[in-house]
Amino acid sequence: MLQPADYYPLTEAAETAIASWDVDDPADNQVLQCIPPGMPAAMGDPHPIEFVEMDGAIELRQQGFDIVRTINLEPAEDPASIDPSPLGYSVGRWEDNTLAITTTRVDTPYLNRRGVPMSEAAEIEERFTVDEANGHLNYVLTVTDPEYLSEPFVEEILWFWSEDAIMQPYNCSVSG
Secondary structure, eight states, X not given: OOOHHHHSOBOHHHHHHHHTOOTTOTTTOGGGGTOOOOTTGGGGOOSOEEEEEETTEEEEEETGGGEEEEEESSOOSOGGGSOOBTTOEXXXXXXXXXXXXXXXXXXXXXXXXXXXXXXXXOEXXXXXXXXXXXXXXXXXXXXXXXXTXXXXXXXXXXXXXXXXXXXXXXXXXXXX
């Protein structure tokens, strides 16, 4: 089984934290309590997503956990005035046909769903590019966290367009 240290460029502090994380403990693995993952772990779901244009923003709606993120196209004058949250504060900009997003102010304990810790100093860069010829949405995620990552972590994901895909309620439930 692939271990976090095999995939992420971890610092010693991260390795120590991972050693005490328990996938079967709902206090560690909040998904077992139907608590949605924060950024960037929220982006790893295989469920449908959609982008909805708003006035001065884009909503990124995800079927997984019924997550709705706001990507601000008109950023706040002082991002430090924004309260931290699990999804953070996202600012987007268009670079040709790519939606580039910078997310800061993330207050969630984990970078992923396997116990890799994440500090509030983390910065998340995302790039969404439509590949119309192949029916793909190319996604590149870069996470920089000086406390828990020895270098930026980069991951690439492809979403495939399907006209049959529809957003449905996630309906998470805890069995007990």
